[in-house]
Amino acid sequence: MMDFKTTVFFFLSAILIFAALRVITARNPVHAVLHLILSFFTAAGLWVLLQAEFLAMVLVMVYIGAVMVLFLFVVMMLDLNLDQLRQGFWNYLPLGAVIGILMVIEMGMVLGSRYFQVLDSEVPSVPAGVSNTKELGALLATDYVYPFELAAVVLLVAIVAAVALTFRGPKKTRYTDPAKQIRVKAEDRVRIVKMPVEKQD
Amino acid sequence: MDTLMQFGTGMFGTAWPAVWTLIKIVLIIAPLMLGVAYLTYFERKVIGYMQVRIGPNRVGPLGLLQPIADGVKLLLKEIVVPSGANRYLFVIAPVLSLAPALAAWAVVPFTDTLVLANIDASLLYILAIGSMGVYGVVLAGWASNSKYAFLGAMRAAAQIVSYEIAMGFALVVVLMVSGSLNLVDIVQSQQKGTFADMGLNFLSWNWLPLLPLFVVYFISGVAETNRAPFDVAEGESEIVAGFHVDYSGMAFAVFFLAEYAEMILIATLTSLLFLGGWSSPVAFLPDSIFWLLAKICLMLFFFLWFRATFPRYRYDHIMRLGWKVFIPLTVVWLFVVGVWMLTPFNIWK
Numbered sequence: 001m002m003d004f005k006t007t008v009f010f011f012l013s014a015i016l017i018f019a020a021l022r023v024i025t026a027r028n029p030v031h032a033v034l035h036l037i038l039s040f041f042t043a044a045g046l047w048v049l050l051q052a053e054f055l056a057m058v059l060v061m062v063y064i065g066a067v068m069v070l071f072l073f074v075v076m077m078l079d080l081n082l083d084q085l086r087q088g089f090w091n092y093l094p095l096g097a098v099i100g101i102l103m104v105i106e107m108g109m110v111l112g113s114r115y116f117q118v119l120d121s122e123v124p125s126v127p128a129g130v131s132n133t134k135e136l137g138a139l140l141a142t143d144y145v146y147p148f149e150l151a152a153v154v155l156l157v158a159i160v161a162a163v164a165l166t167f168r169g170p171k172k173t174r175y176t177d178p179a180k181q182i183r184v185k186a187e188d189r190v191r192i193v194k195m196p197v198e199k200q201d
Numbered sequence: 202m203d204t205l206m207q208f209g210t211g212m213f214g215t216a217w218p219a220v221w222t223l224i225k226i227v228l229i230i231a232p233l234m235l236g237v238a239y240l241t242y243f244e245r246k247v248i249g250y251m252q253v254r255i256g257p258n259r260v261g262p263l264g265l266l267q268p269i270a271d272g273v274k275l276l277l278k279e280i281v282v283p284s285g286a287n288r289y290l291f292v293i294a295p296v297l298s299l300a301p302a303l304a305a306w307a308v309v310p311f312t313d314t315l316v317l318a319n320i321d322a323s324l325l326y327i328l329a330i331g332s333m334g335v336y337g338v339v340l341a342g343w344a345s346n347s348k349y350a351f352l353g354a355m356r357a358a359a360q361i362v363s364y365e366i367a368m369g370f371a372l373v374v375v376l377m378v379s380g381s382l383n384l385v386d387i388v389q390s391q392q393k394g395t396f397a398d399m400g401l402n403f404l405s406w407n408w409l410p411l412l413p414l415f416v417v418y419f420i421s422g423v424a425e426t427n428r429a430p431f432d433v434a435e436g437e438s439e440i441v442a443g444f445h446v447d448y449s450g451m452a453f454a455v456f457f458l459a460e461y462a463e464m465i466l467i468a469t470l471t472s473l474l475f476l477g478g479w480s481s482p483v484a485f486l487p488d489s490i491f492w493l494l495a496k497i498c499l500m501l502f503f504f505l506w507f508r509a510t511f512p513r514y515r516y517d518h519i520m521r522l523g524w525k526v527f528i529p530l531t532v533v534w535l536f537v538v539g540v541w542m543l544t545p546f547n548i549w550k
Binding site: 028030034037053054057058060061064065066069070072073076131132133178 | 287290320321322325326328329330331332333335336339340343351355358361362365382518521
């Protein structure tokens, strides 16, 4: 009899692996994106099992709540021709397989390396009452403040670069100035004319 | 209570905690569904009186059975699946829009102790779950294989993602002043302060020191639930009914349920975060769940009042309000409150 946590772990892992497989095997791109969302969600569940509730919630909020919405948005708008996409599958397969195997080896080396020792380590049991969020915040503002600021600057550069690459000067569209609109008074638009009552003969 | 626990343990043995949680879930969901039903009645009555009409008055005394009649009618109708629709996603979309609106209630506290799961990061949980509500709308629009539904889905997605940012910033300030992500702690932190010591608790609640954020949060909440005047996702006049134009019967009713359940959720969160939750407005009256319910009803009345008062926003104005007004306003107020908390005038110690 497995304990409850282990059961939940295997349950979530099974869904995660299934969803991840479907991401690359689904024929319909929208289905693939939806399975990617499902795999993010189950990964968040696994992080909750590791007592990393802040990271789990942020994963759901940022990736599912924002990034994937835009992703889905774009995929839905694409006019995809599935037959065209499948052309040349066998030509690209060897190269793709080599890259895939390389990545698997890299991940294995990272996980098995003596710096991380993921396989030997155990989940540290956190005493009740310690807030995951508070600890993370304290670490980010003290020990890791420079990497944190550096990441912020890199992201800012990315935003500026994205705007610079796509901005092609102001478009000549009709534009209404909201401040001007608010200042409009009834007298500017409507003229009320006083007229005496006309008699009918 | 103890006898109930003993009876349960005797009846179900070790499965009792799970059964007890299920009972608690039913005790939250059932009144919520009843609340949704009567919110539609309330809406029709309130808007009716505001437009000098009577509103529903035929089914039962004062029309009180109208929501039941509507529900039965929707249950009996056929669910038509359009021929070009993606069948699977078409059916799953309403579920995806209702599920987050219900799941968020798991961490909503009703009094200091009356809460299903009093978790440490309940505010984060609500933000995370709330951000998933948009998928129901987007998928419904796409799976229907209809231009109008798709346009509605696009509008809804852009709008919900935009207003979520302003809402998130408003929440960041609230958790800054209360120093906790736990909703019970957030309410309790509003129960103390200079005015609370004078017996005027309602002046110590977050709405007064954080007034701009209270307004931004609630208006963003109205936009987030796609309610008038931000209901361009439905926009009857230009895109017939938006994302749910192809839904009928119970599938449509589930979207309807989700929208109203989300309204009640936003009203509840506003009451908890800015209006002191279950705390009583004056010191000589006891705190109780009735205060929370009264505040929720007040906020829901605002939803309906907005709908009867304001004409629908034009789409570019909605985007402008979200990105160019609310987000800068909340960011500036974040700094103002941050600096305020570092000065000797800090009122949240």
